[in-house]
Amino acid sequence: MRLLIVTSQFPIAGEPNRGRPILQTVRELSRLAQVKVISPIASYPRWAQPRSYLYRASDDTHQVPGCDVDYVRYPALPAVSRPFNGRLCARAIERPMRDFAPDVVLSYWLYPDAHGAMLAARRAGLPLVVGARGSDLRVRDAISKRLTRPVLAAAQRLLVVSEDLGRVAVKDYDADPDRIRAIPNGCDAAIFHPGDRAAARQALDLPADAEVVTYVGRLVAEKGLRELLDATARLRAERPRLQVVLVGEGPLREELAARIGKDTLPVRLAGAQPADVVAQWMVASDLVTLPSYSEGHPNVLVEALACGRPVVSTPVGGIPEVVDAASGVLVPARDAAALAAGLVAVLDREWDEAALARRFSRDWRQVAQDTLQVCEEALSEVRGLRAVYAAGSA
Missing domain, CATH: 3.40.50.2000 (Glycogen Phosphorylase B;)
Known part of the structure; x- marks a missing residue:
């Protein structure tokens, strides 16, 4: 499978620990499938840097060991461009998405990342799987919440890191519970273990x-x-x-x-x-x-x-x-x-x-296997629907 990951929650120059759980998942997915990451980064004018982030991506050629990643930028202004950030993100990722020619698009972070991925995947006729991490479902501003709703409606599958987040998706966004899959985070026991x-x-x-x-x-x-x-x-x-x-x-x-x-x-x-x-x-x-x-x-x-x-x-x-x-x-x-x-x-x-x-023995390879299985479900579902449509049109 050729799997395209679209997420801004990924290490950038100056912030190497950004999106560490997603990075761990991507590294293991890369052992199981052909994986490429497109990381869309909002680019703000120097005079309008948002206060919610300490760092900005300063090097679009930044490399992450074990990952094939391209950083792409789209122009933004704090608050002002929020209603349009999804479309701006889509414009930034369309070309690299087309060049990679994936079977499935998997996007972590619902708005604007997954909204942009939804628009780009729709134009390319590709299945979409989206992943929620927490605060992207529990959004505080009405604009982001409104623009998150169509993402959940369009996605073939929604990945959540806890059962609680799945309930939030159903209650607050009317998400289809049959499309929700809870995949908890893993842990790298080679690094995190008891010591002296x-x-x-x-x-x-x-x-x-x-x-x-x-x-x-x-x-x-x-x-x-x-x-x-x-x-x-x-x-x-x-x-x-x-x-x-x-x-x-x-x-x-x-x-x-x-x-x-x-x-x-x-x-x-x-x-x-x-x-x-x-x-x-x-x-x-x-x-x-x-x-x-x-x-x-x-x-x-x-x-x-x-x-x-x-x-x-x-x-x-x-x-x-x-x-x-x-x-x-x-x-x-x-x-x-x-x-x-x-x-x-x-x-x-x-x-x-x-x-x-001993409480947690789940590693990132298991997370990647579960994630890939969901992506295969989405691809199979879309192919099945296309086959039914083609048969009905014959």
Whole structure:
């Protein structure tokens, strides 16, 4: 099968960890089929850079090991061009799509990426499979939500990373449940596995007796990072050995750094790190936290558990499908006091590292196999419909 992936959620110059679960899936798919990635990047004027992203793609020739990827640009303006971004995206991907001549188009991120892929695939007469990651289904602006609806109606299949997201698609977009397939994320056990905590702390310059709480992800308000700093402020007197580490980058970094300095909080900003260093931070930790307001199926929690570390998170999206009382504590979102109590509860409890690590044995090859099977379903369905139409026209 010749499979074209269309997604902006892919590593770009300056942001190497962008779309890491999709990257892992694509690498394994490339072992099973002939795969090409087209990554459409919105190109904003220098004077109109959106605040929601820290980085812009600066090198269209950026290469990703193990992947055949082309970066294409389309012009955009924050908010102003939103209603047209899908069509602009379609225009950017049409030619490379035609040159690759795929059997199936698979697009991750519903608007504008999958909307553009829908228009381009329709013109080329190709089957379309789309993948939702979380916030692209739980969109806040009315324009994106309105333009997402036809994508779900047109796609032969909708891939979601959790059963919860499938329910959202049916409830909020009237998606056909028979076309929805839940394919949870995998985990690379070669990288994320239990390790020597003392050695990891020594390598990362952490005190041997510290109570280390680690967050991994983009530095954005929606991840509950203001509440995490509030919880840290509440706990620093009673937990003098507490050390909070934020691994990642994002537009909230300057605000967080200012707050940390102003209140002298025991928080370290570790920056964005490659997967092996992320795993090292997890191994060095007592727990991993993700106090998000909204999530799909956060891979960081799967990876934390694979490293044998309990988690403190929120009961939103697909998180309850990953975390239960045997693996951590769930607290209400946007509640710093509850978050502080959850951190204490996990820090004060003894955890079975080996039992936590056994919870997730699903690897990315399984994710790729499931994804390819769905793409084959879509192709077979379209070919069957064409055969019926041809027979009726004869």
